[in-house]
Amino acid sequence: MTTMTLHSETEHSAATIRCRFCGVGLQRTFVDLGMSPLCETYPSPGDLNRGEVYYPLHVYVCDQCFLVQLEQYESAENIFSDYPYFSSYSDSWLKHSENYCDKMIARLGLNGQSFVVEVASNDGYLLQYFVRRSVPVLGIEPAANVAKVAVEKGVPTLVRFFGAQLAEELAAEGRRADLILGNNVLAQVPDLNDFVEGLKILLKPDGVLTLEFPHLLRLIERNEFDTIYHEHFSYFSMLAIVGILHAHGLKAFDVEELTTHGGSLRVYASRAEDQNHDIEPTVLRLIGEEERAGLASPAGYDDFARRAKQTKLALSEFLLTAARQGKSVAGYGAPGKSATLLHYCGIGKDLIEYTVDRSPYKQGRFLPGSRIPIYHPDRIRETKPDYVVILPWNLKDEIMEQLHFIREWGGRFVVPIPEVVID
Numbered sequence: 039m040t041t042m043t044l045h046s047e048t049e050h051s052a053a054t055i056r057c058r059f060c061g062v063g064l065q066r067t068f069v070d071l072g073m074s075p076l077c078e079t080y081p082s083p084g085d086l087n088r089g090e091v092y093y094p095l096h097v098y099v100c101d102q103c104f105l106v107q108l109e110q111y112e113s114a115e116n117i118f119s120d121y122p123y124f125s126s127y128s129d130s131w132l133k134h135s136e137n138y139c140d141k142m143i144a145r146l147g148l149n150g151q152s153f154v155v156e157v158a159s160n161d162g163y164l165l166q167y168f169v170r171r172s173v174p175v176l177g178i179e180p181a182a183n184v185a186k187v188a189v190e191k192g193v194p195t196l197v198r199f200f201g202a203q204l205a206e207e208l209a210a211e212g213r214r215a216d217l218i219l220g221n222n223v224l225a226q227v228p229d230l231n232d233f234v235e236g237l238k239i240l241l242k243p244d245g246v247l248t249l250e251f252p253h254l255l256r257l258i259e260r261n262e263f264d265t266i267y268h269e270h271f272s273y274f275s276m277l278a279i280v281g282i283l284h285a286h287g288l289k290a291f292d293v294e295e296l297t298t299h300g301g302s303l304r305v306y307a308s309r310a311e312d313q314n315h316d317i318e319p320t321v322l323r324l325i326g327e328e329e330r331a332g333l334a335s336p337a338g339y340d341d342f343a344r345r346a347k348q349t350k351l352a353l354s355e356f357l358l359t360a361a362r363q364g365k366s367v368a369g370y371g372a373p374g375k376s377a378t379l380l381h382y383c384g385i386g387k388d389l390i391e392y393t394v395d396r397s398p399y400k401q402g403r404f405l406p407g408s409r410i411p412i413y414h415p416d417r418i419r420e421t422k423p424d425y426v427v428i429l430p431w432n433l434k435d436e437i438m439e440q441l442h443f444i445r446e447w448g449g450r451f452v453v454p455i456p457e458v459v460i461d
Contacts, residue, residue: 162188256301
């Protein structure tokens with residue numbers, strides 16, 4: 039295993055964008071998706087006469103460690119301290135979380151004497167299942183509005199950003215964890231090295247860490263360019279995550295491939311010196327697959343931009359044709375990824391009249407930039423659109439089941455990713 043050199047901030051040139059893990063200068067473009075606002079900022083009616091700040095969605099890949107990443111334009115505090123995303127509004131995600139809880143209790147032998155910590159615990163969507171099974175937990179969640187909901191569910195929650203300092207504080211209090219989990223948070227961490235160092239500090243000598251994140255290989259294979267947005271600073275392959283964990287004294291010993299978020303990984307890790315966990319064949323097998331796909335070579339990342347453009351053209355052409363034919367088009371969902379999809383493809387409310395979302399926080403607001411209005415899902419039954427574009431396409435099966443009634447008036451679904459499909 040090659041050990042990466044971690045450069046300090048003082049070594050960085052202000053004129054050079056540097057890798058947030060290994061510190062080398064970034065030169066290679068992965069994809070340039072133009073300009074877009076922060077994707078989880080939903081303007082209210084009172085904001086409509088105000089401007090919005092747009093930032094470049096120019097994604098780089100590090101030629102040394104192969105971490106795919108965006109430059110940081112906004113602080114994590116500005117993005118995540120008051121956050122509109124609540125995990126509990128997806129039934130399939132709740133089921134995924136409960137299954138994880140049962141699996142970890144069985145695999146690790148967790149009980150009333152154990153301690154489970156979730157970093158970025160959101161609204162208690164997952165830890166609630168450990169609480170119901172009498173396993174002590176702590177959630178760490180920087181968004182106070184979201185953490186409040188978790189506390190109401192009986193999930194003890196600390197409203198803080200996680201990093202090495204907080205980990206040291208908890209460790210000093212004797213609150214190291216048997217299990218630490220981080221679901222879809224690693225991508226949202228600007229100071230990656232501080233965060234991962236904190237995970238090691240907080241982990242008991244024989245503890246286990248699990249991290250779930252969208253798999254870069256599947257993002258590339260399935261053309262999931264809309265999962266790139268400013269709130270996601272980094273995009274991980276197994277090759278990259280193994281190197282990052284290794285640099286901080288952690289060992290990736292197992293990995294599962296998941297269907298969530300268009301194809302994700304659940305990586306299991308322990309302290310490097312822990313002899314209780316041998317490296318499973320799953321790790322080497324997945325690394326081998328990534329190497330065969332070209333992800334161990336800079337050139338393996340070069341074709342993604344071309345395929346993203348093809349989807350852009352196909353979706354734009356479909357919506358323009360529908361508009362010319364006088365067809366009505368609505369959206370379903372207001373996920374963060376919709377901002378990237380709509381802005382890159384040049385889609386506004388002239389092509390998608392409105393969207394709907396189950397989250398009361400988003401209803402009555404507007405999608406960032408495009409200002410497409412967001413309504414309660416009942417709006418679809420009221421207006422009977424000809425087409426419904428599923429913006430959270432990773433939940434398309436769940437959404438098609440919820441909206442099966444659009445078939446009654448001949449309505450059809452549009453799934454934009456990985457390629458435009460009319461169902």
